[in-house]
Amino acid sequence: LTLSGVVDISPMEQLPLEIVAGDGVFTLRGELDMATADRLSEIVEGTTGNLVLDLEGITFINSSGLQAVLTAQKAARARGADVVLRRPSRVVHRVLELASMTETFVIEE
């Protein structure tokens, strides 16, 4: 069992994280990882009230992704608001649990 044939991993064309804004909710689809986590801080800057992140379409997240959400939460709380995770996908729940962060965020199912 080897990986021969898949050794060429040039960067892929598709955008691994899509963020759509609407009705005070940011809908995230795709992969929230170390490479895409910075894009979360961009949307945090322009938000005044609660930052609601719809995570139903997240297909991959890791501890760097959760760290970015934590940074967003810190910024939101500093201005008296909060981060709300709406409908986290199964992988989000799994990583929250593994990272010992089930109590960290406000979650809306």
Added chain:
Amino acid sequence: VTTNPEPDGFRHLAFPYDDEGRFLSTSLAFIRGGLSVNERVLVMVPAAKIDSIRSALGDDAGTVDYVDVSEVGRNPARILPEWSAFAAEANEEGRGLRGIAEPMTVERSAAALAECLLHELLVNTAFDSGPAWELLCPIDRGALGAPVVEQHHHVHPFVSSARGVEPNPSYVGDLSPFEWLPDPLPPPATGAGQVEFDLSTLSALRASVDAFGSRAGLSPERSADLVLAVDELACNSVLHGTSGGVFRGWRENDTVMCEVTSESTFTDPMVGRRRPSVDQHQGRGLWVVNQLCDLVQIRSSDGTSVVRVEMRA
């Protein structure tokens, strides 16, 4: 066991035994010694031994906590947080504590036994400067063989024998696991797949690992776990290394093996063994890897680090 009536610190005791009778009598005396002074007692041994201790304790069985070490401690790196949590709980209750731990059993692979030894070494690092308590570590001398029993002896500052408890003159001292275990890991199998990565190719690396995991016989759920574990290691390489690293994957019998190599240096001997606090920012990566994998081996020397993980198919 005759113990010092007023121990002035944490005492980590090697207890080599030759037969089950001696294991049981020493363990029972140790447990009853704790119960008699209202200490919390945790017994973390294989399931069969839990059964024999429970039935020998009779009416007292319910006042002791038990953990099946072959379940919770399948990855030996998951054992230390259990003891930390137990010690914290007892301290909060204002009670003393003691424990029995036998993670090193004949069922373990050589690699897993090596990680058990590192765990034993880190027990000293974790508790030496804290409150006084005793952890008795039985090891089956006949089943495990002289070299392993001798190494087990070296990582315990105290020994429990028929003569009682004595300091261990051949204890290696408070070494970090990166200093103490110089043996390099055996090389990956011939024909192991290999992928170089950096920040821009993490997503593609995950796709490669997922394909590899499925072909190696992992269920879709476990393959996703492997992807997450390798990704966390790769992120660490990108963050702490020279920008990227190399992933290798292969299979040994029923076990899927992966490793990530990078030019980086591990400095925290306890990395991945402290349960992260709720709002802690960094340092969750290796904790997550330890929860996911059946075995995790970290080796770091001369500016190169390798983390090898195992997952049973």
